[in-house]
Amino acid sequence: MSPILLVLIFVVSAVLGYFIIRAVPALLHTPLMSGMNALSGITVLGAMVAAASARWTVSLVMGCAACFLAMVNVAGGFALTHKMLRMFAGKGEKK
Amino acid sequence: MSDPLYFILCGVCVALVLIGINMMSKVKKAVGGNLLSAAATLFAMVLTVIRYGITSGAALYVCLAAGTVAGILGASKAKMIAMPQTVAVLNGLGGAASALVAGASAWDGAATAFGGITGGIAIAVGALTFTGSFVAAGKLARIIDSKPKKLPAHGFFTVLLTVLTVAAILLGTFGAAGWNFAVAVLSLLAGVVFVMRVGGADMPITISLLNSLSGVAGGIAGMAIGEPLLVAVGGIVGASGLILTQDMCRAMNRSLGAILTGKTTTAPGAPAPKAETPEKPAAEAPAGITEADVAERLRTAKKVIIVPGYGMALSQAQADVARLADALEKNGAEVKFGIHPVAGRMPGHMSVLLCEAEIPYDKLFMMEDINPEFAACDIAIVVGANDVTNPAANTAEGTPIYGMPVLRVADAPMKVVCNFDTKPGYAGVPNPMYTAPDVLLMLGDAKVSVGKLIGFVTAGK
Numbered sequence: 001m002s003p004i005l006l007v008l009i010f011v012v013s014a015v016l017g018y019f020i021i022r023a024v025p026a027l028l029h030t031p032l033m034s035g036m037n038a039l040s041g042i043t044v045l046g047a048m049v050a051a052a053s054a055r056w057t058v059s060l061v062m063g064c065a066a067c068f069l070a071m072v073n074v075a076g077g078f079a080l081t082h083k084m085l086r087m088f089a090g091k092g093e094k095k
Numbered sequence: 096m097s098d099p100l101y102f103i104l105c106g107v108c109v110a111l112v113l114i115g116i117n118m119m120s121k122v123k124k125a126v127g128g129n130l131l132s133a134a135a136t137l138f139a140m141v142l143t144v145i146r147y148g149i150t151s152g153a154a155l156y157v158c159l160a161a162g163t164v165a166g167i168l169g170a171s172k173a174k175m176i177a178m179p180q181t182v183a184v185l186n187g188l189g190g191a192a193s194a195l196v197a198g199a200s201a202w203d204g205a206a207t208a209f210g211g212i213t214g215g216i217a218i219a220v221g222a223l224t225f226t227g228s229f230v231a232a233g234k235l236a237r238i239i240d241s242k243p244k245k246l247p248a249h250g251f252f253t254v255l256l257t258v259l260t261v262a263a264i265l266l267g268t269f270g271a272a273g274w275n276f277a278v279a280v281l282s283l284l285a286g287v288v289f290v291m292r293v294g295g296a297d298m299p300i301t302i303s304l305l306n307s308l309s310g311v312a313g314g315i316a317g318m319a320i321g322e323p324l325l326v327a328v329g330g331i332v333g334a335s336g337l338i339l340t341q342d343m344c345r346a347m348n349r350s351l352g353a354i355l356t357g358k359t360t361t362a363p364g365a366p367a368p369k370a371e372t373p374e375k376p377a378a379e380a381p382a383g384i385t386e387a388d389v390a391e392r393l394r395t396a397k398k399v400i401i402v403p404g405y406g407m408a409l410s411q412a413q414a415d416v417a418r419l420a421d422a423l424e425k426n427g428a429e430v431k432f433g434i435h436p437v438a439g440r441m442p443g444h445m446s447v448l449l450c451e452a453e454i455p456y457d458k459l460f461m462m463e464d465i466n467p468e469f470a471a472c473d474i475a476i477v478v479g480a481n482d483v484t485n486p487a488a489n490t491a492e493g494t495p496i497y498g499m500p501v502l503r504v505a506d507a508p509m510k511v512v513c514n515f516d517t518k519p520g521y522a523g524v525p526n527p528m529y530t531a532p533d534v535l536l537m538l539g540d541a542k543v544s545v546g547k548l549i550g551f552v553t554a555g556k
Contacts (some may be wrong), residue, residue, distance in 0.1 A: 001465070003207075003209040003272055003318070004317045004325065006321065006326050008328045009323050009327050009330070010314050010318070010327070010330040011330065012327075012328045012330075012332035013109060013326070013330035013334075013467045014190050014325040014331065014332050014333055014334040015114070015150055015334070016113060016331070017113065017330065017331030017333075017334035017335055018334040018337070018338060020113055020116050020117050020312040021116060021331075021334060021335045021338050021539075022120055022338060023117070023120040024116070024120040025120065025461065026124065026342065026434075026436045026442065026443060026461050027122075027434065027443060027456070027461060028122065028443060028446070029121070029166025029339060029342075029420075029436075029441075029442035029443030029444045030182075030253040030441060030442060030443035030446065031119065031125060031129070031443070031447075032116075032119055032184060032335065032339075032442075032443070032445060032449045033116075033302070033303065033335075033339060033443070034178075034182050034185075035116070035119060035128075035129050035132060035183055035443055036116075036306060036310065036331075036332045036335040036336065037182055037186050037189065037306055038132070038133070038136075038185075039112065039132060039136065039310070039314050039331065040189040040190065040306070040309040040310045040312075040328075040329070040332045041132070041136075041185075041188075041189045041313075041333050042139065042313055042324070042325055042328040042332075043189060043192045043196055043312070043313040043316055043317075043324050043325060043327065043329075044136075044140065044192065044555060045139055045194050045197035045314070045317075045322060045324060046151055046193070046197075046200075046316050046317060046325050047158075047192055047195070047322050048143055048147070048149055048155060049143065049145070049149075049320060049322060050195075050196050050199040050200055050203075050221065050270065050320065050365055051149055051154070051155040051158075051199070051309060052147055052149040052151075052152055052155060052197060053147070053203070054203060054470070055203045055204075055409040055449075056202060056330070057197075057398075057432065058204065058486065059198075059199040059200070059201070059203050060154070060199075060334045061197045062112065062196075062198050062199035062202065062328045063155070063195070063196070063199045064154050064155055064158045065158070065192075066164040066193075066196045066197055066199065067155055067159050067162065067190075067192075067194035068158040068159075068165075068193040068320055069188045069189070069191050069192040069195070070162065070165075070188070070189060070193075070196075071158070071159050071161075071163050071165075071166060072166040072185070072188050073166065073167070073185050073186075073188045073189040073192060074133075074136055074161045074162075074163075074166065075162060075163040075164075075165075075166030075167050075170070076167065076169045076170045076185050076188075076251035076392070077120070077165030077166070077170075077185050077189075078129060078132070078133040078255055079138070079166060079167045079170035079171065080169060080170040080173060080178075080181060080182070080185070082126065082129055082130070082405075083128045083170060083171070084175070084178070084447060085122075085125045085129055085171070086118075087175070087447075087450050087451060088122050088323075088446070088450050089122055089123055089125065089126055089456075090123065090432050095104075
């Protein structure tokens with residue numbers, strides 16, 4: 001893809017994200033941060049591509065290590081956020 | 096898969112992520128929002144598998160599976176009290192992954208200068224996020240001393256590391272790819288240097304910033320390998336971290352620059368910042384209202400506001416605070432919690448602790464919503480909060496906290512302050528509330544003080 005397009009995608013999604021995330025109340029900032037943290041593991045896509053297209057053993061090892069680390073980030077992040085949010089919602093409904 | 100179809104599906108994926116985040120702004124819908132984001136991530140992975148035809152390569156799938164298991168196991172074991180450091184560790188792993196992705200693509204040889212430079216930047220930001228997050232996690236878990244640490248000529252080192260990193264990125268792009276190792280090493284070092292001089296109360300800002308950086312690292316790694324989906328989601332995460340960082344800075348009345356350069360805004364002549372670990376509580380309590388007055392007021396109170404702070408987290412008194420709220424409610428009082436945006440060690444820290452102690456979410460109120468109510472309550476109880484309640488922020492011009500928005504506890508007709516000691520908080524400004532005549536100071540471990548208050552409420556029944 002052309003570099004300009006890629007930079008443009010980055011800027012547009014950052015601006016879109018900015019306005020949507022503004023609406024999240026401060027009380028929910030911990031789960032928001034933890035959810036965003038899980039999303040930052042999206043780099044797993046890059047890791048998969050890097051590992052699959054690696055031409056050298058070194059890059060293969062780096063790609064596979066990245067797959068593992070990014071997946072811990074994704075799975076752990078979403079699971080943690082889920083745990084936290086269930087606690088928030090669950091306790092709110094009681095009483 | 097054809098290009099147009101792939102790009103449309105990428106767009107759908109990003110839209111799902113954004114809808115998921117939007118759902119996180121309401122507590123009832125938030126669980127669904129998180130699941131939607133998770134589903135979108137899974138969808139993106141499947142999309143990548145199909146697009147690049149990744150069907151062979153067992154090692155890759157083994158690593159993915161192992162990562163999933165490790166992540167879920169880790170999350171299920173994590174305690175709520177350890178949430179800040181758990182998030183920091185996960186964040187660091189994401190940063191490391193982005194650096195490795197860019198590293199692998201650099202090793203295979205970047206096709207263009209754009210790929211080379213973005214790859215170098217991704218390695219730098221990812222590596223910095225990795226070590227920075229781990230140092231932050233260590234400080235939060237108090238494995239390493241949480242006080243700010245400064246090297247001699249700290250500023251000089253920071254500049255030097257930055258210049259060398261930029262040079263190494265350029266050399267890696269236009270010279271031998273091996274220079275990227277230098278980028279990695281320098282940035283790993285920079286992460287340590289950057290976070291080691293951030294202390295205690297500035298942690299929420301640092302954590303938010305690192306969170307933003309891990310997104311940026313992913314986005315730039317996406318640019319390096321030409322993967323639009325990665326770029327888009329990285330941009331969203333980067334923006335979210337930036338919002339949190341901004342919010343925290345505003346709520347603390349501090350500039351990001353001052354925090355990054357490690358200026359602990361201690362007022363001249365003020366005593367050293369409050370020690371984070373309980374030592375000996377001061378014995379004397381200034382004259383004023385007595386415990387009997389407070390006990391009487393608590394038993395008859397119709398409206399009570401509780402203000403928790405990091406001290407509550409330190410002494411792990413949240414369950415006791417919940418029992419106090421219960422006891423008050425059984426007596427017919429309305430109990431609300433007033434929460435300052437920077438109370439605790441990460442954004443929203445207090446709500447997590449209180450919810451864990453089974454305090455319903457709808458009893459928690461943000462500063463701007465609860466502030467008008469202090470004057471109308473019967474009694475306000477502060478548990479381990481200092482700077483965020485300090486009325487000096489409105490009056491003491493020239494002090495570091497002047498102009499910082501605070502919880503207006505001072506407006507309440509009667510207050511109980513369950514703090515560890517009377518030393519000024521992190522900002523180093525003495526709190527005039529401690530010597531006010533309508534305040535009962537209960538110094539020492541918050542758990543013990545709150546236990547005493549529960550005794551007051553339930554006495555004579």
